[in-house]
Amino acid sequence: MIRRDIEEDEDNHDRWLVSYADFITLLFAFFVVMYSVSSVNHGKYKELSTSINIAFSNKESTPETNKPTGTDSQAESQAKEPTEPPLPSSAPIQAQREEVDAMSHLGQGLSNQLSSLIKAGRARVIQNNRGLRIDIKDSVLFTAGSADLIETAKAILSEIATPLLMSNHAILVEGHTDNTPIYITNTAFFSSWELSAVRASSVVSMFNEVGINNTRLSALGYGPSQPISDNNTAEGRETNRHISIMVIYDSLNTNVGETIEIAPKQE
Numbered sequence: 001m002i003r004r005d006i007e008e009d010e011d012n013h014d015r016w017l018v019s020y021a022d023f024i025t026l027l028f029a030f031f032v033v034m035y036s037v038s039s040v041n042h043g044k045y046k047e048l049s050t051s052i053n054i055a056f057s058n059k060e061s062t063p064e065t066n067k068p069t070g071t072d073s074q075a076e077s078q079a080k081e082p083t084e085p086p087l088p089s090s091a092p093i094q095a096q097r098e099e100v101d102a103m104s105h106l107g108q109g110l111s112n113q114l115s116s117l118i119k120a121g122r123a124r125v126i127q128n129n130r131g132l133r134i135d136i137k138d139s140v141l142f143t144a145g146s147a148d149l150i151e152t153a154k155a156i157l158s159e160i161a162t163p164l165l166m167s168n169h170a171i172l173v174e175g176h177t178d179n180t181p182i183y184i185t186n187t188a189f190f191s192s193w194e195l196s197a198v199r200a201s202s203v204v205s206m207f208n209e210v211g212i213n214n215t216r217l218s219a220l221g222y223g224p225s226q227p228i229s230d231n232n233t234a235e236g237r238e239t240n241r242h243i244s245i246m247v248i249y250d251s252l253n254t255n256v257g258e259t260i261e262i263a264p265k266q267e
Contacts, residue, residue, distance in 0.1 A: 096251055100127075103249065106163055107132045107262040113159050115264035128259040131169065132247040134160065135228075138177075138199070141243060145188065147198035149206060157203060161210045164247065171207065172218050174244040175200035178237035179224040197221025203243055 107125050114134070117123035122140050126133045141153040149157070164171060175196030182192050189195040200219035208214050230236035 099249060099251070102167075103127060103132050103169075103247070104262070106167065106247065108265065109163055110134060110160060111262045111264045114156075117156075118264055125262040126259055127262060129249075130246060131249045134245040134247075136243050136245070137238065138241040138243065139238075141203070142199060145182070145195070147189075147195060147202050149202050154206060157206045158210050160245065161207050161212055164207070165211055167247070168216070169250065170216050170218070170248045171204075171212065172220060172246040172248060173200040173203045173207075174246065175219070175221045175223075176226060176228075176240060176242050176244065177224050178240040179227070179231045180237065191223065193221055193223035195221075196223050199243060203245070 104127060107127050110132070111118060111125040114123045114125065117136070117140060118125070123134065123136045126135065136156070140156065141149055143150060175198075177192040177196050179192075182189055182195060189198070197219065198221070200221055204217045204219040207217055224231070224240070227236075227240045228242075229239035231240060
C-alpha cells in the first residue's frame with residue numbers, strides 16, 4: 001500500500017504548473033487592463049472636458065438667458081401690439097378743399113355773368129362731386145335741329161370762356177336732346193346722338209378759337225340717354241335739350257357730397 005501511494009505522487013508532481021499558468025494568465029490580463037486604463041487619449045479627453053463644461057455652464061446660465069433683456073422685452077411688446085395704420089396726410093385733403101373753394105368762386109362768377117339767362121330759366125350753374133357744370137338750353141345756342149351756333153351764342157360762350165382761360169381744369173362739353181325722333185323735325189342728322197355730339201363739338205371749337213388749349217377740351221354726345229326732366233311734357237323736353245359745360249376737378253375724390261346750384265348774387 002505504501003509503495004503504491006508513493007508512485008502515484010511521483011506521477012502527478014507537475015499538476016501545480018496548470019494552476020500557476022492560469023494565475024500568470026490572469027495576472028497578465030490584469031496588467032493589460034490596467035495599462036489600457038492608464039493610457040489616456042488627450043484629444044478625446046479634451047473634447048469630453050469641453051462638452052461637460054459647456055453643458056454645466058448652459059444649465060447654470062439658463063435662467064438668465066431665458067430672461068428677456070430690456071431691449072428684447074420692448075421689441076416683443078412692440079411686436080405683440082397691433083400696428084395702427086398711419087394717419088392720412090392732411091396735405092391732399094387741404095389741397096382738395098382749396099380746389100373746391102376755388103371752383104365755388106369760379107361758379108359764382110359765372111352765375112353772375114349768366115344772371116339774366118338764369119333768372120329766365122334758360123341756364124343754371126351747378127357744383128357737384130365732378131366739378132362745375134353750366135347747363136344752357138339749346139335754344140340759347142342753336143336753332144331747332146341745327147348744330148351751328150347763332151350769333152348771340154358766340155358772345156355768351158366767349159363770356160363763359162374768359163374766366164376758364166385763367167384755370168387749367170379739363171373742360172368736357174356734353175350735348176343732350178329729348179326723346180323725340182329726329183327724323184320728324186330734321187333730315188340733316190341721322191339720330192339725336194349725332195346731333196348732340198356735333199353740337200358739343202361746335203361749342204368746343206368755339207372755346208378753342210377764343211384761346212382755351214385744345215388739350216383741355218373734349219366733346220361728348222349723350223342724345224336722349226340722360227334726361228334731367230320729364231319727356232312727357234313740352235316743358236320737360238325743352239329742359240332736356242341742352243348743352244352742359246363741365247369744368248372738372250383735378251381730383252375726383254373731393255369734399256363735395258351733394259349737388260349745389262349756384263345762384264347769381266343780388267345786385
